[in-house]
Amino acid sequence: MKKKPLILLSVVMMSLFSFTGIDDKDKPKPKTAKNPPVFSRVVYQGEDQLYKKYPLKEGEFYNPVLQGCYPDPAITRKGDDYYMVCSSFAMFPGVPIFHSKDLVNWTDLGGVLNNVNEFNPHDTGISAGVYAPGITYNPHNDTFYMIVTAFSGGLGNIIVKTKDPMKGWGSPIKLAFEGIDPSIFFDDDGKGYVVHNDAPDKGKELYNGHRVIKVWEYDLVNDKVIPGTDKIIVDGGVDLSKKPIWIEAPHLYKKDGHYYLMCAEGGTGGNHSEVVFISDSPKGPFKPSSNNPILTQRHFPKDRPNKVDWAGHADLVLGPDNKYYGVFLGIRPNDKDRVNAGRETFMLPVDWSGTFPVFENGLVPMEPKLKMPKGVENKTGKDGFFPNGNFTFEENFTSSKLDYRWIGLRGPRENFISITKKGLQINPFQVNIKEMKPTSTLFHRQMHNNFTFATTIDYKPASEKDLAGITCLQNERFNYVFGITKKGNDTYILLERTEKGQSKIIASTKIDVKKPLRLQVKATGDSYEFSYATDGADFKNLGGAVSGDILSTNVAGGFTGALVGLYATAANDAQPE
Template identity: 35%
Template structure:
């Protein structure tokens, strides 16, 4: 039996993980922010191999997001639990409505319409006591006794513990373990100072005493390649072992370091010493519960032969039925423009998360008379586009207030193959590696280089730091996808591969 596994166990823009176990099956959910469908849900039998089995919020009525919802708003920090034969999920729509609960008989869904509940803050949690009372904790940190079926607060809310004094005490989870109620929170902010802290009490209302070894987990102030460790959840195996899932980042490049994939889901074992959890360092290669490789990513290639889009495909804010079709041209994904630019909300964009530091994406596009292409997107003000229109292909960089065409070439009529690659070695183009450039201070490296190709021909290379959280700010990571901003265009296939896996990049 293999003894090691690779972190992250779910790579790329899968933050704020929450996990529950039912028998020998584990289910995990993550934040989705402004993207639709919302709250991806994964299944595993060993905590290492994760497969996406759906999205909890897959209907517009479950996920009302106004057209002007800013990037990094929307759905924050879900908690998933299994109680009394049902799956329960509580989360926050910070753009519309606040906190709500949805339920399902099966984790794949269908999940119910939201039951809204008047609780303050974000990051809500659910826990049940032996008498059947349901307790909801929330950012701050407070707790209330609620009726989760009706969405009513029965008692409270009351403040219970504000952490160790760091900023943003949040992400609370309550656990009944033996005779104690344990409260685990994140604090210190979700950046490099992120930590996990623990307290315990005899009642969910407290008073809570802090762990003598707080924080029980943090990588702050270290040069470890895994940073921003926090926002965690605990789970036990059928054998009684304890594990923690958490978010963390993998920054690269010159100081301050840049993370481009967003906050990802990591795994670390937990031991109990004198009634308190002890958590080790979160390693990129760590001891495994049973398995060897990390998560099971979506299929490398989508030929769009299925009647519905796969679970991995997401769109900003909404995906109107009139904006896309798999039936108009069988075997192709046809996109109809709903907005004239990627620089504002309302555009037609269908993409998937970048999940590896080095990857290669290829698409076969028949643009017809449309304006369409493939985009590497962080938000409306930070994206790189490879666009075909009017017999030419262009590489376009949108960085904050600047928008520039950095390469242009004529293309013949008909379908073309477009490719985007990312690499983390040989970062600076040859013109910026000489002694003169170093003397001018231009040799500082970003996290990666993003290259754009028409077939096998290289069109342009761009610095990846401008599509990073440290530049663009926010909570999300890169999403690479197809778009149309004028007319209608069809995509024959979309292929995503880790660079160096199966095909050269």
């Protein structure tokens, strides 16, 4: 991966995306197809050796708590209810949100920004869109606030509110400040403060990666930062003389009469860490802890077993056992040390018995399991709770309510799907997977380094412009397409690899589509295999084992994890050889 953290991309995005609306004529429209593909019996199965080697014992749960591309977590609490949000970039809906009563068992509530008329990432790169949210409950007015940076539709930094996250959120309110990674804090006296990452004052940037943390007073009546109240409270990081880079993701807390500012430092890569400062005022001056960093994995051998890396971008909350916990992002590379599953949400207990908080075991190589808070039962993957570890997810598309883990890219999934008696029908857009537009693809995050994803497809393409099947995607310039299309009067199945925007057919073969086909992708670390089966027979591999390198951020760049999806297009340009 390019060793450039989130902030660098965001600065570029500021100048690229000043779009303020979308006309109906610009919206992708499904093609009126005589025979659109129908998908049924989707099975995603995780098979990581780690979870086989470390089975759970009584009182344990797995870390990460959210596998796959759920980075930049932020968390808040009201009574016994915990709510956690993550970045989603150009995925739709924006800002996934989860609910828990115990920090172990989480329910997926969908996305906070689910109205495409208010948040529309239709023309953004996959690593743009919306990211680095903060979520805070304000007990003074019994209101939840979600604040985030959105690079689409000219939004910039926005805030949304609700009395009940279970019932949806209000419309975005645009805030008048630059920079990224905002969070909001409410003091004991009811006053509000916003902290965020920004560039140094003009002419004062000392080196590449030099950033500052700013604070503003917040007007709760009019929902805006108060002009003229902004102040730089951290310049560069813990020690400016050492040229620290990419101080970001700030959160304010108050404990025992002191104010604490916790930030990420070092960039979202191998040097990532979490640092903390203290003050007697929310507007500083802030003094760094003498034992910074309080969380990092950067000091350990690259070849360590069960490696978790890039730990940082954290938030703290008081747990059900009256003990503090921190959520943060991290990665679990595959056998080639590549990051395909993306940055995931991890958790650790936090020792705050002294002046400063410290992540327990956050400065030693992280383990795959944690002890649960006292009195909690592990129900992950059961009773509607989000799964973790190795699990099997089967979708037959028989329910009118589609599971929230199915997402769209750059637009709502509802724009192209229909539930039929035979399964899920995708009404194809005249857009293919290589375009920076909404695609008619129903995506699922890659959540394991070893997994299989299979589906049954009933489809008879009418022309060479029609294709449907499976895609494995890191972005529009790096992806695989495994699909059914036409060439002349014949029907083919093909495997296409796109790298740096250049496409190549790896293999293709004629097939008979009188009956539905079973399609499958199987990943074993970096090795991906695409196979098909007819008449319930054994799978036949197409193209041999291919590298998952293009599905990693190491090769493709960006900030998202790989997605695997059910794909259809009426603008196919992949032709069998």
